[in-house]
Every structure is written in structure tokens, then in C-alpha cells.
Amino acid sequence: MALKLADYKTSVHNDWCPGCGDFGILNAIQMALFELQIPNHKAIIFSGIGCSGKSPHFINTYGIHTLHGRVLPFAQGAKLANPDLEIIAVGGDGDGLGIGAGHFVGAGRRNVDMPYIIFNNAVYGLTKGQASPTLKLGMKTKSLTQPNSNNSVNPISLALVAGFTFISRSYSYDVRHLRDVLKKAISHKGLAFIDVLQPCPTYNDINTREWFQGQDNLDPESGHQSPRVYKIEDKGYDGIVHQSDQTADKMAQVLSIANEWGNKIPIGIFYQNEFVPTYQERIAQRIPNYPLEPPATEPICTQDGVPIADITQLLNPLKLES
Amino acid sequence: MTDSLVKNSLSWVIGGPQGSGVDSAANIFSRACALAGLHLYGKREYYSNIKGEHSYFTVRLAETPIHSHVDDINVLVSFDAETVFRHGHNVTKGGALIYDSSLVGTSLDEVPTIDEHSATRISDMLKRSGLQTNLQAVLDLAKSNGCMIYGLPYFEMIEKLARQVNDPALSKLTRMVNVIALASSFALLKFEKEQLIRAIQNVFRAKPKILDNNIAAANLAYDYMEKKFDSSGFRYILKLRPPLTNYLLVQGNQASAMGKIVGGCRFQTYYPITPASDDSEFLEANQIFDLTNERKGSIVVVQTEDEIAAVTMAIGGALTGARSATATSGPGFSLMVEALGWAGMNEVPIVVTLYQRAGPATGLPTRHEQGDLLFAIHAGHGEFPRIVLASGDIEEAFYDSIKAFNFAEKYQMPVIHMLDKAIANSIKTCKQFDSTLVKIERGSLVEKVYPGTQTGSAGHYMRFRLMNDPISPRVPLGTENAIFWNTGDEHTEEGHITEDPDIRVKMVTKRMTKLELALSEIKLADKISQFDIGDSSGEITIVSWGSTKGAILDALDMLAKQGKKIRFLQIRLLHPFPVKEFAKLISDARLLIDVEMNYTSQLGSLIRQHTGRDVDYKIVKFNGRPMSGSEVYYALSAILEGSSERRIVLEHGT
Numbered sequence: 001m002a003l004k005l006a007d008y009k010t011s012v013h014n015d016w017c018p019g020c021g022d023f024g025i026l027n028a029i030q031m032a033l034f035e036l037q038i039p040n041h042k043a044i045i046f047s048g049i050g051c052s053g054k055s056p057h058f059i060n061t062y063g064i065h066t067l068h069g070r071v072l073p074f075a076q077g078a079k080l081a082n083p084d085l086e087i088i089a090v091g092g093d094g095d096g097l098g099i100g101a102g103h104f105v106g107a108g109r110r111n112v113d114m115p116y117i118i119f120n121n122a123v124y125g126l127t128k129g130q131a132s133p134t135l136k137l138g139m140k141t142k143s144l145t146q147p148n149s150n151n152s153v154n155p156i157s158l159a160l161v162a163g164f165t166f167i168s169r170s171y172s173y174d175v176r177h178l179r180d181v182l183k184k185a186i187s188h189k190g191l192a193f194i195d196v197l198q199p200c201p202t203y204n205d206i207n208t209r210e211w212f213q214g215q216d217n218l219d220p221e222s223g224h225q226s227p228r229v230y231k232i233e234d235k236g237y238d239g240i241v242h243q244s245d246q247t248a249d250k251m252a253q254v255l256s257i258a259n260e261w262g263n264k265i266p267i268g269i270f271y272q273n274e275f276v277p278t279y280q281e282r283i284a285q286r287i288p289n290y291p292l293e294p295p296a297t298e299p300i301c302t303q304d305g306v307p308i309a310d311i312t313q314l315l316n317p318l319k320l321e322s
Numbered sequence: 323m324t325d326s327l328v329k330n331s332l333s334w335v336i337g338g339p340q341g342s343g344v345d346s347a348a349n350i351f352s353r354a355c356a357l358a359g360l361h362l363y364g365k366r367e368y369y370s371n372i373k374g375e376h377s378y379f380t381v382r383l384a385e386t387p388i389h390s391h392v393d394d395i396n397v398l399v400s401f402d403a404e405t406v407f408r409h410g411h412n413v414t415k416g417g418a419l420i421y422d423s424s425l426v427g428t429s430l431d432e433v434p435t436i437d438e439h440s441a442t443r444i445s446d447m448l449k450r451s452g453l454q455t456n457l458q459a460v461l462d463l464a465k466s467n468g469c470m471i472y473g474l475p476y477f478e479m480i481e482k483l484a485r486q487v488n489d490p491a492l493s494k495l496t497r498m499v500n501v502i503a504l505a506s507s508f509a510l511l512k513f514e515k516e517q518l519i520r521a522i523q524n525v526f527r528a529k530p531k532i533l534d535n536n537i538a539a540a541n542l543a544y545d546y547m548e549k550k551f552d553s554s555g556f557r558y559i560l561k562l563r564p565p566l567t568n569y570l571l572v573q574g575n576q577a578s579a580m581g582k583i584v585g586g587c588r589f590q591t592y593y594p595i596t597p598a599s600d601d602s603e604f605l606e607a608n609q610i611f612d613l614t615n616e617r618k619g620s621i622v623v624v625q626t627e628d629e630i631a632a633v634t635m636a637i638g639g640a641l642t643g644a645r646s647a648t649a650t651s652g653p654g655f656s657l658m659v660e661a662l663g664w665a666g667m668n669e670v671p672i673v674v675t676l677y678q679r680a681g682p683a684t685g686l687p688t689r690h691e692q693g694d695l696l697f698a699i700h701a702g703h704g705e706f707p708r709i710v711l712a713s714g715d716i717e718e719a720f721y722d723s724i725k726a727f728n729f730a731e732k733y734q735m736p737v738i739h740m741l742d743k744a745i746a747n748s749i750k751t752c753k754q755f756d757s758t759l760v761k762i763e764r765g766s767l768v769e770k771v772y773p774g775t776q777t778g779s780a781g782h783y784m785r786f787r788l789m790n791d792p793i794s795p796r797v798p799l800g801t802e803n804a805i806f807w808n809t810g811d812e813h814t815e816e817g818h819i820t821e822d823p824d825i826r827v828k829m830v831t832k833r834m835t836k837l838e839l840a841l842s843e844i845k846l847a848d849k850i851s852q853f854d855i856g857d858s859s860g861e862i863t864i865v866s867w868g869s870t871k872g873a874i875l876d877a878l879d880m881l882a883k884q885g886k887k888i889r890f891l892q893i894r895l896l897h898p899f900p901v902k903e904f905a906k907l908i909s910d911a912r913l914l915i916d917v918e919m920n921y922t923s924q925l926g927s928l929i930r931q932h933t934g935r936d937v938d939y940k941i942v943k944f945n946g947r948p949m950s951g952s953e954v955y956y957a958l959s960a961i962l963e964g965s966s967e968r969r970i971v972l973e974h975g976t
Binding site: 010011012039040041042044046049054056057060061062063064065066067070072073074075076077078079080081082084085102103105106109283286287289290293294295296297298300301304305306307308309310311312313314315317318319320321 | 356357359524565566567568569570571572576580583584585586588589591608609610611612613614615618619620621622624626627628630631632634635636637638639640641642643644645646660661664724751754755757758760761762763764780781782798799800801802803804805806807808809810811817818819
């Protein structure tokens with residue numbers, strides 16, 4: 001029996017602020033799971049800490065709400081121990097690019113087959129609006145006492161140099177676009193990054209929904225408001241590495257648009273490269289039975305609890321009788 | 323005093339610059355002696371350095387099992403001047419000092435790797451004896467102590483060897499010095515040459531070219547020594563014994579890693595750190611292993627970007643049902659504690675193998691201490707259950723690493739398995755590991771959940787169901803009909819966030835009562851090991867934990883020979899503390915003596931906390947060097963004679 005969209009929702013009370021960009025992302029995740037018809041018990045949503053960290057509780061799959069900044073290693077651990085699971089990692093921009101930035105880079109080097117969604121609103125919401133690593137230098141949201149004195153990190157460029165093999169951006173109020181990107185990210189063979197721009201209606205009074213829609217961004221000719229977000233594929237951008245020898249050019253292409261911001265913000269798939277072996281494939285190279293019997297399912301004892309590992313070969317060189 | 327020969331009882335030390343083959347020489351020596359039927363305990367001491375600093379390896383030999391080193395040296399084998407400067411004066415009467423004869427003119431200030439403090443100590447010692455501060459003076463001092471000295475022209479010997487095997491390039495191989503020095507000590511000990519050759523073959527099995535050169539070098543040095551020197555005055559001799567059947571010659575870090583393989587650990591994460599890395603590297607080197615059913619098993623070892631990733635990744639693995647572990651040392655464990663609390667909160671079974679080294683901060687990265695006991699017990703904010711289990715020696719390390727997983731899964735909590743540098747970097751002849759002595763107990767692990775299983779208020783499976791039994795069934799992620807949540811927040815029975823005061827009380831109580839359950843179920847033998855000498859009824863009782871066990875057992879052996887009656891309690895389960903059993907065992911103790919490798923007597927404070935009883939004497943050591951059997955013996959003797967301070971700080975070791 002086909003699963004319905006409602007099957008991916010829980011009745012847990014959602015306490016996000018009205019108008020929060022998180023809702024769009026939550027809906028898009030549920031829609032992507034539904035459209036891909038992933039069995040509920042096969043999917044595990046791992047999250048970090050903060051408003052976005054609560055997401056798993058609203059999705060009717062396994063949900064593991066971890067620690068601040070640590071969602072990626074928790075999620076990779078589960079995926080490597082049982083590659084059969086459909087694991088999705090989610091977290092905030094402070095979570096993933098501030099306290100968890102080391103894991104972001106570490107994960108890129110591994111290329112474990114799973115998507116990682118960053119809910120990017122440029123502020124630490126749940127601690128009341130401090131500047132996050134993606135807030136631009138000199139910006140002063142209403143929640144800050146002083147303009148931001150740190151420069152911002154560019155998540156797209158960072159993902160690229162860290163080695164993510166699918167790099168994308170979407171916008172939380174374009175749920176369809178986000179859903180489509182998510183579906184591609186989930187289906188991608190390798191580590192996929194989705195940078196989701198979202199307003200924080202409570203603390204970020206700069207990058208608001210109106211700002212993204214371009215209320216103040218008038219076309220000089222027509223006088224109409226011009227949305228800041230544009231889809232790169234509409235401009236003929238193709239981020240997919242179709243042959244492995246295109247890798248360097250495609251990577252350079254990402255950097256050519258990654259810094260666009262202000263009146264023109266690119267969304268879409270910046271880069272996808274399935275020629276890089278996943279971490280699971282790298283393990284399978286060393287351990288041929290890994291795909292069939294990964295750590296989670298390999299038997300370790302008989303029904304009576306007798307260990308089945310036989311270490312005679314390891315003990316022989318240590319033995320003393322000749 | 324007669325100068326009769328001492329047979330098969332020896333303290334042998336080999337030293338040289340790090341990277342010059344000290345370890346492989348000690349390895350060959352140990353292997354040769356163990357294959358010859360001798361029991362041994364060996365320990366490695368080294369600087370946090372790759373090449374050049376002083377490192378040495380002590381091997382103690384006996385006809386019966388031994389558990390520690392002693393401070394005296396009977397045979398000192400040196401490659402360089404520094405080894406002679408540092409250890410020469412410790413060689414006993416009738417012992418031997420083998421050195422490079424080309425170095426006799428070396429003065430103390432010509433050895434840059436001897437730090438200022440050590441240099442001052444050595445020069446003070448020489449000056450007190452009215453000697454100059456050069457190598458010849460140390461040799462003279464050793465001679466006046468009754469030690470025999472044997473100068474060998476190492477480099478001439480290597481050149482000769484190069485001509486002999488017709489390989490001029492060999493003359494540059496200063497590494498050959500180690501085998502030359504080692505072989506000459508065997509000649510001196512009248513150890514059968516065939517046994518030495520056999521051990522070299524054994525060690526270099528996989529490297530035929532190196533093997534041949536080493537055998538040639540060993541032959542050359544052995545014969546040279548026999549011909550050149552009259553060994554009268556040297557009192558030590560090694561004789562072949564019946565083979566040690568059912569024994570292994572094994573290192574600590576191999577033991578714990580092998581225990582993990584037998585115990586079903588299939589996922590280990592780590593970040594490189596001394597002295598814990600060897601554990602993970604052994605597992606990685608042996609990632610595919612045999613199963614009893616003719617198939618192959620495997621373990622996935624992942625090197626992470628830091629220790630936080632290591633522990634959280636292990637937790638992720640454990641959530642899928644895989645027995646998962648990480649291995650680290652103090653600095654890494656410090657980074658892991660937040661996640662440890664998460665595992666405690668969410669009742670996830672993980673094992674952290676904690677190889678202690680001297681702290682705090684970077685501390686003495688390659689040296690020994692037992693400074694992390696109270697830290698392991700209290701690591702993390704808030705209150706959550708964990709089990710802390712400490713092994714006392716290599717053999718225990720093997721079995722305990724299996725038990726650690728059993729405890730973790732049965733009680734659904736993190737287990738900290740405490741080992742230390744002394745265990746990790748020591749080598750010992752110990753009884754064959756027997757996998758049939760242990761069972762794997764997975765606790766309440768449910769692999770199938772039927773639809774319609776009782777659900778909680780949000781309609782979901784109750785992973786943390788509140789029942790009389792504080793252990794609720796655990797299901798691996800991905801199990802059908804059992805969708806649950808985990809969170810670092812306080813949670814409901816389904817695992818959703820709650821701040822409800824009533825549920826909070828119930829959940830904290832559920833988690834914490836698991837410790838009482840563990841205390842009631844864990845066998846006495848896994849809580850406390852009791853050793854009574856001379857039919858002791860416990861009037862004099864020594865308490866300790868971890869690797870000091872070896873030195874204490876050897877000291878007790880000596881005291882038993884004097885007819886002393888002493889009880890030794892080795893606490894193995896440190897948390898939850900086995901109060902009831904412990905209180906009973908010390909109920910007749912007039913003297914309670916605490917022995918630990920730290921400044922504050924951490925076990926002593928734990929005993930005070932749980933029993934209200936202060937220990938009467940504290941024997942502590944925190945100079946980074948493990949306690950020797952002899953210094954523990956002297957400290958205990960002083961206490962028994964009533965001539966001791968209440969707190970004795972041991973200071974031996976180089």
C-alpha cells in the first residue's frame with residue numbers, strides 16, 4: 001500500500017515561531033520522503049541542536065536529536081554501521097558551520113552516502129539571535145547589540161573544498177524547488193549538501209521573507225520588485241560532472257557563482273560528482289563482505305552467547321610452544 | 323657472601339636513541355627467553371619524540387610468573403652514551419654493562435638529549451664519588467659497584483659484518499647495532515645461540531633479507547663476545563626450561579583489541595593519541611578475521627577528525643545495534659564527555675577504552691599515571707549512569723574488554739574500560755586467552771517488533787517505557803514497527819522532548835536505578851579481586867586498582883616469604899562502587915593501605931566517600947614511571963615495621 005504524505009507527519013506539538021522558515025523545510029523533507037516512498041522505519045533523521053534540531057520530532061521516521069554541532073558524526077556512524085538505512089542529517093548554520101565546522105570538513109573528506117541539510121538563517125535562534133557563521137560582516141540584526149564583527153563563511157565554497165560531492169542551495173519558501181533538490185540529494189551517491197536559505201522572523205530583520213522576495217529590490221527599468229533568489233539552471237548552469245575529466249572545470253564553475261549575494265542569490269545544484277567513491281565503497285574495497293554484512297547485521301555469537309570470532313590466527317604468532 | 327651463579331632470574335635493560343631499534347631488540351630478547359620457557363614482564367619507556375631521545379626497555383625474567391619490573395639492573399645493554407650515563411650506576415654487583423667502546427671519551431655535556439635536570443643529577447652523583455663527568459667515570463663507578471663492563475667496537479663489528487656478507491652498504495646500517503648488542507648479552511648469559519637465532523627468525527619471518535643480515539650479525543657478535551671476554555665475575559646465567567605450554571607472549575594493547583574482536587565489537591572509531599592508538603591500529607590491521615563457522619568476520623575501524631567525532635560516531639554505530647567502541651587517552655576523553663552524557667541519557671551501549679597517561683593537559687604524553695579515576699566516574703555534566711571497569715593486567719584487559727560490551731548492552735549505558743600506559747606498553751608471558759571462558763550477553767535487545775505493540779501518548783513505540791524493570795527493550799534503528807526518537811533533552815517514553823516535572827523524575831530514576839541493578843547482578847569476581855598471603859584475615863589490607871596490581875603482587879610474593887599476612891583487594895568495578903562487598907572485606911582491617919599512581923589517592927577518597935573510612939597509609943607515585951615491585955616492597959615493609967610516614971611518595975624510574 002502506497003504511503004501517504006500524512007504518514008510522514010507526527011502529532012507532536014510544533015513550537016517554532018509563526019512564519020518560521022523551518023516549516024517550509026520540514027514540509028519539503030516530508031514531501032521528498034513521500035515522493036520517494038521511503039518506508040518510515042528505514043529513514044532516520046539526525047539533527048543537531050537549536051530550532052532546526054527539533055525537526056525529527058515532527059517527522060514520522062526514526063529521529064535522533066543529537067548534540068550541538070555533532071549531527072554529522074552521529075549520522076555517519078549509523079550509516080557506516082548500517083548502510084541499508086536512509087539517513088538524513090539536518091541542522092542549523094551555527095550548528096554545522098560554527099561549532100560543527102570541523103565535522104563538516106571531516107564529512108566532506110569521507111563522502112558517506114547521505115544528505116545534510118543546513119537550515120541557514122544567519123542567526124542563533126534558540127539562544128535569542130546571536131550572529132551565526134553565515135551572517136555578513138558589519139550586519140546588525142535587531143537581536144545584536146553591535147554590528148557583527150566576524151566575517152561570514154561561504155557554505156557552498158566550504159562544501160566544495162571539503163569534498164562534498166553534491167552541493168546545492170534552495171530557499172525555504174520555495175518548497176517545490178527545495179523538495180526537488182532534496183529528492184536529488186537523497187538519491188545522490190555520496191555526501192550531499194543542501195544550504196537552505198530561510199528567514200528567522202523573530203531575530204533576523206535583515207534577511208526577511210520580504211527581502212528575499214525583493215520588495216526593496218526594484219528593477220530599474222520596469223520598477224517591479226525583483227526576487228533576490230534566482231535558479232542557476234534557468235541561466236543554463238550545469239553543475240553535474242558528466243565525465244570525470246570535467247571535475248576541475250566544474251569545481252571552478254562553483255566558485256565563480258558561490259560568492260554571489262545581495263541582489264542576486266543563486267539557488268540550484270552547484271555541483272554533483274558521482275565519480276568519487278563513497279566511504280562505503282572505500283570500506284568495501286578493504287572488507288569485501290562489508291556490503292552484505294555491515295557491523296549492524298554481522299552475527300557475533302551463537303544463540304547461547306558463544307562468541308563466533310576465532311582468533312587462533314592472531315594468537316598463533318604469540319604462542320610459546322614450538 | 324658467595325658469588326654463586328643466579329640462574330633464570332634477571333633484570334635486563336636495553337637502551338638507545340628512539341628509532342635505533344631498542345624495541346625490536348627487546349622484542350627479540352623477550353621472544354627468545356619466552357620461547358626458552360622463561361616467564362617475563364617487559365616494559366617500554368620512551369619520550370614523546372620520533373627519533374633521537376632516550377628510550378629503553380626493561381625485561382625481567384623468572385622461572386615463575388612475574389608481574390612487574392624491579393629497580394635494579396643486572397644486565398645493561400647500551401647502544402649509546404646516554405644509556406650508560408642514565409642507567410650505568412643502577413647495575414648490580416655481579417651484573418654486566420655492555421657499551422660501545424668508541425664512546426668512552428664522551429663527556430656528559432656532549433650528549434644533547436640529556437636534559438639539564440638529568441645532567442645535573444648525573445654530574446652530582448659522579449662528583450660525590452670524586453669522579454669526572456664523562457663516560458669513563460660512569461664505567462669506573464659501575465666497576466666499583468662490582469659490575470663487569472664489556473666494551474664492544476660496534477662499528478668495526480658492523481664493517482666486518484658488511485665484508486662478511488659482501489654488502490658494503492650494510493656498514494652504514496647503524497641499526498644493526500641493536501642485534502649486535504643484544505646477541506653479545508646472550509653470549510654473556512650463556513644462553514644457547516640456537517634459541518637466539520630462532521627468536522630472530524620468529525620476529526623477522528616476513529622480511530627474509532633483513533632476517534639473514536640479522537642472523538649474521540647475531541652470530542658474529544655472539545662468537546666475538548665468547549672469544550674475546552672472560553666472563554668470570556659475571557653472575558647471571560640463563561638456562562633452557564620446559565616450554566611454556568598454554569602461554570602467550572603478548573602486549574597490553576593487543577590484548578584489549580583481541581578481546582574486542584571476540585566480544586563482538588564490529589565498529590571502532592578513534593582519533594590518534596598515545597598510548598591508545600595501537601588498540602585501533604591492531605584492529606585495523608586485523609579487520610578481517612576468522613569465524614568459527616568457516617566464514618569471515620570483520621570490524622570497521624574509522625579514523626575521525628577528532629575525539630568528539632570518534633565518540634559520537636561510535637554512538638551512531640551503537641544505535642544500529644552494532645557493538646561499537648572508541649579508544650582514547652585522557653586528552654581525548656576530555657573531549658568526549660558531553661557525548662558520554664548523551665549516550666547515558668539515551669541509554670546507548672558504547673564502550674570507551676580509556677588508556678590513561680600522565681595528565682593534565684598534554685601532561686607526560688608517553689608516561690604512566692592513574693590520574694583519571696575520579697574523572698571517569700564523574701565525566702560529564704548532570705547525572706547519568708555509566709560503568710567504570712579497570713583492568714589490572716594484560717590478561718584482564720582481554721577478558722574485560724568483552725565484559726565491557728556485555729555490561730554496556732545489558733545495562734544500556736556507556737562503559738569506560740580503564741587501562742593505562744603501563745598495561746598498553748608492557749609485554750608479558752600470560753596464560754593463553756580462552757574465548758570459551760566468556761559469553762556474549764546482549765541484554766534486552768529486540769530484533770523484531772510486532773505491529774500493535776503498545777504505544778505512548780503520541781502513538782509511537784515506547785523505547786523508554788516506564789516499567790518496574792528499569793531496562794526497557796532496545797531496538798536497533800531501522801526496525802519495523804518500532805519508530806522511536808532520541809534526544810539530548812529530557813524525553814518521554816517515546817523519546818520526544820519533555821520538560822514535565824513528573825516524567826523528569828521518572829526518567830532520571832529509571833536511568834539511575836540501572837546502576838543498582840548492575841551492582842546486584844555483576845559477579846563478585848568482576849567487582850573485587852582478593853589476594854590473601856599467609857592466610858591473612860585482612861588485618862592488614864592493601865587496596866588498589868588498575869596496573870599497580872603487578873607491582874603489588876610481586877611485592878607480596880617477597881613479603882609472603884617472610885611469613886607476612888596481608889590481604890590485597892584489587893577493585894575492578896570502580897563505578898558503581900561495590901560498597902557492600904568491599905565493606906565486608908575490610909571489616910577486620912586494622913591497617914588499610916592504599917596504593918595508586920596519582921597524587922591525591924583517588925581510590926582512597928572513593929573509599930572514604932562510600933564507607934566513611936579513611937585509608938591509614940597512602941603509597942602514591944606520580945613521576946610518570948610505573949611502580950616497581952621492589953619499591954612497593956620497600957614501602958610496604960616500612961609501613962609494617964611502623965617506621966613509615968602516613969603518605970609515601972615513590973620516586974624511582976628514569
